[in-house]
Amino acid sequence: MPDQLPVRSVRSGAVGYLEVPTAEExxxxxxxxxRRGYVARGLDDRVxxxxxxxxxxVPEPLQHEEPPAGDGEPPTGDEEPPASETEPAAVxxxxxxxxxxxxPPRATTRRTRRR
Incomplete structure (x- = not known):
């Protein structure tokens, strides 16, 4: 559970609470x-x-967000683009x-030191 710090509004003086994540979170x-980076690059041992x-x-299992569907390989170019990419863009x-x-910005000049 995040820590809650009291904060006071400068305008109204009302007190609110700001949630600050704990070090563990x-x-x-x-x-x-x-983990998301390792999954995207296909580094299963690091995952x-x-x-x-x-x-x-965290002993209880976490829900991991998986990257979008794909096999982890870079695109080869022979896939069909989405329908939105095949239609010409509006001009x-x-x-x-x-x-x-x-x-334009002023050119910098060399400054001389005063003695």
Missing amino acids: THIAALLEE AQVDAELQRL DAEPAAVDDTAV
Whole structure:
């Protein structure tokens, strides 16, 4: 359970509570993020090591978020693109306006030291 810190609103003076994750929760979140990276790269031995550490920290099983469906291989290019990619994109009737009044940044000058 996250720690709750009292905070006071500058505008209204009302007191609210800000939830701050505990060190253990932060550690578990970091391990889950590390696990997602290993799953995405197909490093099953490292996934097993992270799972063992998670099991040590949290005895009850956690729900792991798996990456989108795929075999972990990079795309080869012979897959069919989604329907949204096969349709031509809408083109704006007018090009975006360019700001001609913008002043370029001032060139840096060499400063001399005063004595």
